[in-house]
Amino acid sequence: MTSEDEGLNWRDYGSLALEGIIASIPTVGAALQTAYFGSKNERRFKRIESFYNELSKSIGELQSQVATNDQLSRISNELSDFIETTNGIIESQSSFAKRSMLHNAFLNILTSPEAVDWSKSNFFMSTVPQIDMIDLQIMFAIQKIPSNRWVIPEEVERTLSLDHFFSIGLLERLTNLGYLEKRFGSITMTDEGTKIDTYYRVTNFGDQFLDFMMKPPVADNAKESDD
CATH class of the missing domain: 1.10.10.10 (Winged helix-like DNA-binding domain superfamily/Winged helix DNA-binding domain)
Known part of the structure; x- marks a missing residue:
């Protein structure tokens, strides 16, 4: 297995499988594939791009309060999981309220990483897709x-x-x-x-x-x- 294959997670495989099934539909498969996956990927990219642009602006305003690289490196595993969860929610949910919640949580982590209870924060994150x-x-x-x-x-x-x-x-x-x-x-x-x-x-x-x-x-x- 190549490193590129190893980088695909179960969501990627599921999406690729679905894309293949839709593409195989006789006559209209290619058109349906383009209509759904083309616009879907564009919307996902724009939502994530917008989210991190807004986050960047907020971090600029809080620059003196953001944790040091050493502080953040001590929670690199937790931070990596948080980012992956954040991206997954943004990709799959169009709600501005949910993006606002993720934005606030991200800033609270970056400014006070030592105060984060990761068990609770992971639970909070898991409930974001369920509420509005x-x-x-x-x-x-x-x-x-x-x-x-x-x-x-x-x-x-x-x-x-x-x-x-x-x-x-x-x-x-x-x-x-x-x-x-x-x-x-x-x-x-x-x-x-x-x-x-x-x-x-x-x-x-x-x-x-x-x-x-x-x-x-x-x-x-x-x-x-x-x-």
Whole structure:
């Protein structure tokens, strides 16, 4: 096996196999191959190019706060995995919200590598493909509630104008990820069946997720101008 072959991962092989299958379709295969894979690769490249251009600008603004090469070399394996995961998400997801999360996380790593809990950050990264802006809006809305209070789904629905069952699905998904916790209240028997009051709030783990993925470091000169 050549070094070039060794550089192909399972995603590459899968993509090549699919491209070959589409190309083999009689008469229209070549046209379909060009239409899908040509535009797909162009979109992927543009998204990654845009992401790193924006990252470069932000690093320029934070230059004095970025870790040294020696500090980064000590986490080279973790950083390599993070970059690969980042690129994979950018290639497969068009959401600006997801790219924004990755951008913030990247800056937090580059400015404070010694503070990164890699087990948690890897989990946070694994959940990025599963969530979107609406999930973040729910977490931020609940986070504004005083810590001694819990919210009911109806409050989330009114705040964000969501369908009831859509909000329930989103709240349960965030609970399953560990970013929200819930408790049950009173049980009421109605003509439509049994109703159990359910309450939610953001967990400490959820706060850590938002800090890592949604709160990038602030440049020193920006801090000084606010003082």
